[in-house]
Amino acid sequence: MASAPENEKNASAPEKKTLTLKSMINNEEFVVDEHVALQSVTIKNMVDSDCAGDVIPVPTISGEILALVIEYCKNHANPSASEDDLKKADAGIVAKDIYTLIDLVLAANFLDIKGLLEVTSQKIADSIKDLPHQDVREIFGVENDYTPEEEAAVRAEHDWAFEGFP
Amino acid sequence: MVHKKRDGYNFEDGRTSKWCWSYLPVGVLGMIMGRLSPVDQIRFRAVCKDWRLASSSSQPSPRLPWLMTRDWVWSESGDIVSSNKFHMPFHRHTHTSMHELDGQNWDDIHGASVCTSKYGWLLLQKSKNGFVYNPFTREMLKLPKIDIAFNRITFSSVPTSTDCLFFAIESSKKSSRYKIKICICSLGAQKWTTKNFNGIGKVAEDVVYNNGIFYCVFSGGVLGTYNVALQDWKVLTGMAPITDVVFWHRTQMVDADGELLLVGTTLVSGVLNCILGIHRTAWKNSGSNPLNFRLDSVEGEPVNVEGLDTLLVFVRDSILLSCNWVTWLSCIIRDSIAVHRVSNFPV
Incomplete structure (x- = not known):
């Protein structure tokens, strides 16, 4: 061995x-x-x-x-x-x-x-x-690919969720 | 909060890479989204199209109930406005939404009691006026005046859909000489269709819709079914009444994915505890199966919601409420609190 x-x-x-x-x-x-x-x-x-x-x-x-x-x-x-x-x-x-x-x-x-x-x-x-979605866009460097009308429509769907936010 | 956009990394060969977060893999985005409260998820749909997609595909807690409390407060301009608070106990999140109502709407909604809540909609009633109200979109749709003194009222699907049926039932406990009256209408109808059936001398305690049938539970656990397509009303017999337990107030019925649960509150060992008695039924096959009630006791899982002095009791995806000191208050609580399931939100 x-x-x-x-x-x-x-x-x-x-x-x-x-x-x-x-x-x-x-x-x-x-x-x-x-x-x-x-x-x-x-x-x-x-x-x-x-x-x-x-x-x-x-x-x-x-x-x-x-x-x-x-x-x-x-x-x-x-x-x-x-x-x-x-x-x-x-x-x-x-x-x-x-x-x-x-x-x-x-x-x-x-x-x-x-x-x-x-x-x-x-x-x-x-x-x-708790950040506004605009800040989230900024942080993640995300380009907003919604048209203003589309974005307004997305917001309008649940307007209540945006209360207190810009 | 100020965030600085950072510079890209410099590669050896002089290239500069800017991270392009719009291309954050959808899976990663979904993981982040799934860890946000439902309200934040809804808000962040406005970030960009990818985020919207991620929010629709992530399923945080589809069973999460929403709890709404309604209050009346003075607005800055001196008007009375409806303040709706949405509580998400599991996310420790409360979202307050103010709804300023104009004259007629205010008259309608103020003092109205919530009869039932489904698909994010509330069915409200004030004397003979009934209407459905969506506290999120603030849509309000009126029903025709109702002429019966109904015990319970409900609806079958999303109120804005064409196949949605409203169903109200009146049954007197005084004597079986009093007929059971059932009223049915769809949205936009001019009036309710009323049908009379043989009375059973029991109060209708709750009613739910499941797969073409309105199920109605009467005091003592007697069950009746109304088949919409056949316009056929049946009181189900061959079933032992609930005698082994005394419920403190009306039992409630809950649709748990096709299985209907009968839930009542009872007390054990003094006033401070309350449990739920569940009668689980085999109703999946339109009530044609023999009905075997089995009593399960479910301990109330206390969940504290800020500003609400209540003990919340969860049964599967449903939420049942009780107060931690006087259970009979639950009728009042029921009037001001509605239950929403996140999975029922329109995407």
């Missing part, structure tokens, strides 16, 4: 396997444990189908946002974290301005991380809920 030590070494190796995620926005690289990164269904699919090279390029997600995503995945990959701990940690991650949250929700959507998508959507909803 001379090869036993070598086997042990091999057995422990997968646990330490890491992946490198690279933001294609600003070329920032993050080295993360594989099991942490695999919470992203998108990355998991890439790894499973052998499409992932040494460095996984992540388009349209900045390093700043990618760091938040990785923080979320690390927290949720920790088996000893209690539900309360996770709730608190999630709240910390989404305690950001609305623009960061929009980036984050898009990242969660692209990387297909259900929990992060949910918690970020909730935070965005909480942040915009």
